[in-house]
Amino acid sequence: MTTIQHAIQDDYPDSFAHCYGCGRLNEEGHQFRTGWEGDQTVTYHKPEEKYTAIPGFVYGGFLASIIDCHGTGSASLALHRKNGHKPGDGVEAPRFVTASLEVKFTRPTPQGTLIKAVGQVEEVRENKFKTEIDVYAGEERVASGSVVAVVMPDNFAK
Amino acid sequence: MTTIQHAIQDDYPDSFAHCYGCGRLNEEGHQFRTGWEGDQTVTYHKPEEKYTAIPGFVYGGFLASIIDCHGTGSASLALHRKNGHKPGDGVEAPRFVTASLEVKFTRPTPQGTLIKAVGQVEEVRENKFKTEIDVYAGEERVASGSVVAVVMPDNFAK
Numbered sequence: 001m002t003t004i005q006h007a008i009q010d011d012y013p014d015s016f017a018h019c020y021g022c023g024r025l026n027e028e029g030h031q032f033r034t035g036w037e038g039d040q041t042v043t044y045h046k047p048e049e050k051y052t053a054i055p056g057f058v059y060g061g062f063l064a065s066i067i068d069c070h071g072t073g074s075a076s077l078a079l080h081r082k083n084g085h086k087p088g089d090g091v092e093a094p095r096f097v098t099a100s101l102e103v104k105f106t107r108p109t110p111q112g113t114l115i116k117a118v119g120q121v122e123e124v125r126e127n128k129f130k131t132e133i134d135v136y137a138g139e140e141r142v143a144s145g146s147v148v149a150v151v152m153p154d155n156f157a158k
Numbered sequence: 159m160t161t162i163q164h165a166i167q168d169d170y171p172d173s174f175a176h177c178y179g180c181g182r183l184n185e186e187g188h189q190f191r192t193g194w195e196g197d198q199t200v201t202y203h204k205p206e207e208k209y210t211a212i213p214g215f216v217y218g219g220f221l222a223s224i225i226d227c228h229g230t231g232s233a234s235l236a237l238h239r240k241n242g243h244k245p246g247d248g249v250e251a252p253r254f255v256t257a258s259l260e261v262k263f264t265r266p267t268p269q270g271t272l273i274k275a276v277g278q279v280e281e282v283r284e285n286k287f288k289t290e291i292d293v294y295a296g297e298e299r300v301a302s303g304s305v306v307a308v309v310m311p312d313n314f315a316k
Contacts, residue, residue: 054176061222065219065222100263101261
């Protein structure tokens with residue numbers, strides 16, 4: 001499987017659906033889609049060619065972006081599951097923001113290849129989740145990282 | 159001062175000037191410009207509005223990108239200086255790739271504000287540099303991070 005049928009981003013409220021990385025309403029962005037595959041979280045995406053590092057290879061900032069949004073998406077999936085819900089059941093998903101992001105770049109990432117981010121998410125305390133993420137280009141792991149995400153405070157945008 | 163007159167990216171060879179973050183030849187990218195201000199390295203940039211997290215606030219992946227390219231640019235500046243050169247003197251700058259990237263997001267980043275990344279770069283071993291970076295939106299620090307960058311291996315893209 002290389003697509004996500006029920007993505008957590010489909011269940012974000014409209015006000016949280018404009019993210020350049022994963023907002024379904026941001027027509028200029030990546031529109032990452034993150035869902036469960038068993039107990040792992042997965043995002044698939046083929047980046048546009050403009051996201052270049054050097055010609056023929058994918059921009060590291062793109063990989064940081066997919067890791068970041070995969071992390072917030074994984075946290076939302078995990079809390080939603082804890083609350084008894086799953087993507088597509090019609091219940092609005094909880095909104096997270098990134099507290100910290102770490103990326104290790106292990107290999108150059110060829111362009112024109114499907115990118116897959118795979119995450120293991122765990123709750124580290126109430127409303128705070130950490131996701132360990134591996135990123136593959138085809139069969140090859142090209143980066144790994146982690147994201148700590150917290151439920152968006154009510155006063156975040158105030 | 160809020161612009162960089164002599165950016166290290168001006169002295170990258172054409173083959174390294176297509177980066178979505180800092181390539182002067184990537185017309186769809188950010189075209190970050192990084193230079194010295196005394197012994198600090200600085201990048202200024204006002205992100206386009208499409209780089210949204212939630213409406214009114216800058217996308218975290220954009221901040222990761224400016225930190226990433228600021229880190230490789232700072233490493234190149236530092237090695238270039240060590241070699242007796244400075245941006246604009248007509249000598250090609252050394253090319254770096256990111257080994258690892260860390261970002262802590264400390265505050266929401268309002269859109270429409272000039273972003274400034276400030277770095278302290280040090281050589282950790284031959285051909286390997288670490289830059290500690292603070293990112294400001296106007297006067298307020300919104301993120302901090304670090305980048306470990308290494309000279310691009312000759313066989314990088316092989």
